[in-house]
Amino acid sequence: MNKASHVSRVGRSPSRLNQRRFRAERRFRRLGLLGVVLALASVVFLLGTIFSSGYSAFWRLQFAVDIQFDPALMKITERPTAEELQEVHYLALFRKNLERAYPEVKKRSERRKLAQMFSESAPDVLRELVLADPTLVGETRRVWVLASSSADMIAKGNAPRDIEEKRRVLTDQQLAWLDQWEEEGLARNRFNTRFFTSGPSRSPELAGLAGAIVGSALTLLVTLIISFPVGVAAAVYLEEYAPKNRISEIIEVNINNLAAVPSIIFGLLGLAVLLNFFGLPRGTPLVGGIVLSLMTLPTIIIASRAALKAVPPSIRDGALAMGASPMQTVFHHVLPLAMPGMLTGTIIGLAQALGETAPLLMIGMFAFVADIPSGVVDQASALPVQIYLWAESSERGYVELTAAGIMVILIFLVLMNLLAVFLRKKFERRW
Amino acid sequence: MIDSTPRAPGSKGVLADTLEQDAPLGSVQTVGEALLENPSVSCRDVAVHYGDKQALFDINLDMGTNEVLALIGPSGCGKTTFLRCINRMNDTIQGCRVSGTIKIDDEEINHADADVVSLRSRVGMVFQKPNPFPKSIYDNIAYGPRIHALTASNEELDQIVEDSLKRAGLWKEVADRLQAPGTGLSGGQQQRLCIARAIAVNPDVILMDEPCSALDPIATARIEELIDELRENFTIAIVTHSMQQAARVSQRTAYFHMGSLVEVGSTDQIFTNPRQRLTEDYITGRFG
Numbered sequence: 001m002n003k004a005s006h007v008s009r010v011g012r013s014p015s016r017l018n019q020r021r022f023r024a025e026r027r028f029r030r031l032g033l034l035g036v037v038l039a040l041a042s043v044v045f046l047l048g049t050i051f052s053s054g055y056s057a058f059w060r061l062q063f064a065v066d067i068q069f070d071p072a073l074m075k076i077t078e079r080p081t082a083e084e085l086q087e088v089h090y091l092a093l094f095r096k097n098l099e100r101a102y103p104e105v106k107k108r109s110e111r112r113k114l115a116q117m118f119s120e121s122a123p124d125v126l127r128e129l130v131l132a133d134p135t136l137v138g139e140t141r142r143v144w145v146l147a148s149s150s151a152d153m154i155a156k157g158n159a160p161r162d163i164e165e166k167r168r169v170l171t172d173q174q175l176a177w178l179d180q181w182e183e184e185g186l187a188r189n190r191f192n193t194r195f196f197t198s199g200p201s202r203s204p205e206l207a208g209l210a211g212a213i214v215g216s217a218l219t220l221l222v223t224l225i226i227s228f229p230v231g232v233a234a235a236v237y238l239e240e241y242a243p244k245n246r247i248s249e250i251i252e253v254n255i256n257n258l259a260a261v262p263s264i265i266f267g268l269l270g271l272a273v274l275l276n277f278f279g280l281p282r283g284t285p286l287v288g289g290i291v292l293s294l295m296t297l298p299t300i301i302i303a304s305r306a307a308l309k310a311v312p313p314s315i316r317d318g319a320l321a322m323g324a325s326p327m328q329t330v331f332h333h334v335l336p337l338a339m340p341g342m343l344t345g346t347i348i349g350l351a352q353a354l355g356e357t358a359p360l361l362m363i364g365m366f367a368f369v370a371d372i373p374s375g376v377v378d379q380a381s382a383l384p385v386q387i388y389l390w391a392e393s394s395e396r397g398y399v400e401l402t403a404a405g406i407m408v409i410l411i412f413l414v415l416m417n418l419l420a421v422f423l424r425k426k427f428e429r430r431w
Numbered sequence: 432m433i434d435s436t437p438r439a440p441g442s443k444g445v446l447a448d449t450l451e452q453d454a455p456l457g458s459v460q461t462v463g464e465a466l467l468e469n470p471s472v473s474c475r476d477v478a479v480h481y482g483d484k485q486a487l488f489d490i491n492l493d494m495g496t497n498e499v500l501a502l503i504g505p506s507g508c509g510k511t512t513f514l515r516c517i518n519r520m521n522d523t524i525q526g527c528r529v530s531g532t533i534k535i536d537d538e539e540i541n542h543a544d545a546d547v548v549s550l551r552s553r554v555g556m557v558f559q560k561p562n563p564f565p566k567s568i569y570d571n572i573a574y575g576p577r578i579h580a581l582t583a584s585n586e587e588l589d590q591i592v593e594d595s596l597k598r599a600g601l602w603k604e605v606a607d608r609l610q611a612p613g614t615g616l617s618g619g620q621q622q623r624l625c626i627a628r629a630i631a632v633n634p635d636v637i638l639m640d641e642p643c644s645a646l647d648p649i650a651t652a653r654i655e656e657l658i659d660e661l662r663e664n665f666t667i668a669i670v671t672h673s674m675q676q677a678a679r680v681s682q683r684t685a686y687f688h689m690g691s692l693v694e695v696g697s698t699d700q701i702f703t704n705p706r707q708r709l710t711e712d713y714i715t716g717r718f719g
Contacts, residue, residue, distance in 0.1 A: 028513055179639065193529075243525055312562075314558060314560055314562035315562060315564065315565070317520070317523070317558060317562065318558065318562040318563075318564060318625070318628075319564070319574075320523060320551070320579070321518060321520060321551055321555070321556035321558075321574065321629075322551065322555075322574060322575045322628065322632070323548045323549070323550075323551035323552040323578065323579060323632065324548075324574075324578055324628075325548055328578055332562060332574070332578075337565065337629075
């Protein structure tokens with residue numbers, strides 16, 4: 001310490017100096033804490049919003065109707081064949097039974113309103129019941145049928161009830177039926193299995209995520225198969241073999257740049273090259289997977305290189321000095337040590353790819369595909385795309401589905417990250 | 432702190448001044464008995480460049496069978512670089528060129544066509560920092576015999592592992608936990624494990640690069656004893672910064688300075704009656 005600074009301090013009391021320093025210290029700590037609290041609060045708010053508007057989608061309102069499987073109504077004989085049962089006009093059967101159950105409803109328009117209380121899947125429910133058990137013909141059964149989306153929303157409180165009739169999703173008459181059925185025990189809530197077993201639908205109460213989940217799974221599978229080996233091979237080459245010169249520096253910089261390229265650019269690339277030039281089938285997990293693997297590659301390469309860099313050089317020296325070839329050194333010693341890091345990077349990359357929407361829209365994975373895809377060259381949708389399509393839909397019944405879809409994708413992301421943590425813990429070796 | 436990476440000469444300090452006064456880089460003539468009859472390893476005109484910088488100048492030096500050759504000299508003088516020429520570990524350093532001829536049992540190893548893998552099975556190396564593989568003790572020893580396909584059966588491999596551990600004086604300590612990780616041993620044990628690993632493939636030559644610099648005095652003494660025992664079967668070259676160690680374990684000593692081999696001779700002669708002033712200055716602690 002020189003003399004001048006020593007002298008200039010004398011004027012101030014050291015205790016005041018300390019107080020100022022402590023105050024600054026406290027201020028700094030509070031600022032950091034504030035940042036953490038803000039970040040946590042926004043996450044809690046986000047999750048809370050999604051959960052509160054999405055959890056109801058996992059339940060569906062059902063109504064009971066007593067159905068008389070009258071052969072006369074079904075226009076079949078007493079002992080029908082399976083084919084005949086298949087051909088029956090079940091919608092007519094359902095309508096006739098409704099008329100029978102509610103004889104007081106006479107007007108045509110009122111009958112239509114009554115039928116609109118039920119999901120349009122009601123005839124399918126009847127068909128499945130009869131086909132599963134042909135002895136039902138001639139019997140009368142109480143059958144539970146999905147409620148229409150409008151009735152479902154009012155019952156759950158997702159749509160306002162105490163407003164004028166014109167703006168409400170149900171008429172006064174329909175509201176009365178709903179209340180009556182709830183009172184008589186003809187209405188119940190059941191877990192919405194359809195959400196996980198069926199594809200998209202034009203009716204919100206029938207729509208499910210199965211097609212999108214399978215589509216996303218197939219797409220990610222293609223992504224994994226392409227990007228993991230290529231990414232690891234590239235990382236191993238760059239880290240273990242490539243001479244350190246200008247060219248490898250340029251490659252390194254460009255890989256880092258590639259990681260920052262907006263994903264829609266990759267979608268455009270897929271559109272121009274994969275679809276238009278190579279003529280691969282549009283809107284399929286194959287093309288989606290290829291595009292997403294281009295997007296994921298930089299992430300995997302960067303993570304893998306970091307994992308390789310973290311392997312101590314002394315291990316390589318030891319192996320080489322024992323007479324291991326460079327390839328043996330990599331496979332016996334370096335890769336096992338780097339593998340946890342590489343797997344983590346890959347899973348993080350795949351999790352990013354799972355949430356990616358823009359490139360999939362560019363290559364046409366937004367079509368309305370009612371069937372669940374069975375292979376990578378089938379037209380398919382994907383989770384984020386399905387959520388986007390639901391969010392865009394004008395029908396109010398899709399609001400809860402959108403939120404529920406987001407919950408599902410978040411759960412998948414959390415699971416993937418947990419898997420990454422698990423793999424890292426399991427394969428991590430200390431040296 | 433001792434740096435394991437070979438460094439080009441030219442670092443500033445007392446040393447540079449001494450050299451500039453006495454002799455320009457690379458012009459030092461070797462004094463003493465550098466060459467032997469029937470050498471195990473013979474090096475002629477070995478020069479090493481790192482990029483544009485020359486790290487070793489025309490080294491002529493032989494290593495005799497069943498002797499321990501100590502390489503001494505100040506940091507950055509090229510001892511380690513020279514050592515790594517003998518098993519071609521310098522190949523792994525980018526921009527490093529080794530010229531000259533190096534023969535092991537009259538077989539030239541310093542040319543592009545030489546088989547580095549089989550060379551390294553004949554020339555083992557022990558590093559400054561113990562570097563057991565993050566595998567079990569057994570797998571550490573068995574690795575060399577496995578990749579060089581030295582054994583026909585598991586029993587044979589078991590035998591090699593046991594013998595190597597016994598020769599490295601580690602058997603009693605680890606016999607009951609061969610499947611435990613090698614990295615869980617103490618530093619001295621790890622270094623003996625590395626020695627056992629090196630002798631498991633039964634090499635002709637063992638190179639040791641400051642094998643005791645990371646160890647406490649007791650572990651060091653244990654390793655020094657071991658080196659003396661191993662001398663019966665192997666040719667050993669050891670780089671060391673400890674004059675006492677060189678005096679204790681070696682029969683011949685070579686003094687390196689600024690990339691040149693200054694003096695070679697029997698260890699007794701070097702430490703009692705050095706012929707070069709540089710050597711004398713170094714071993715008496717005037718610099719270094």
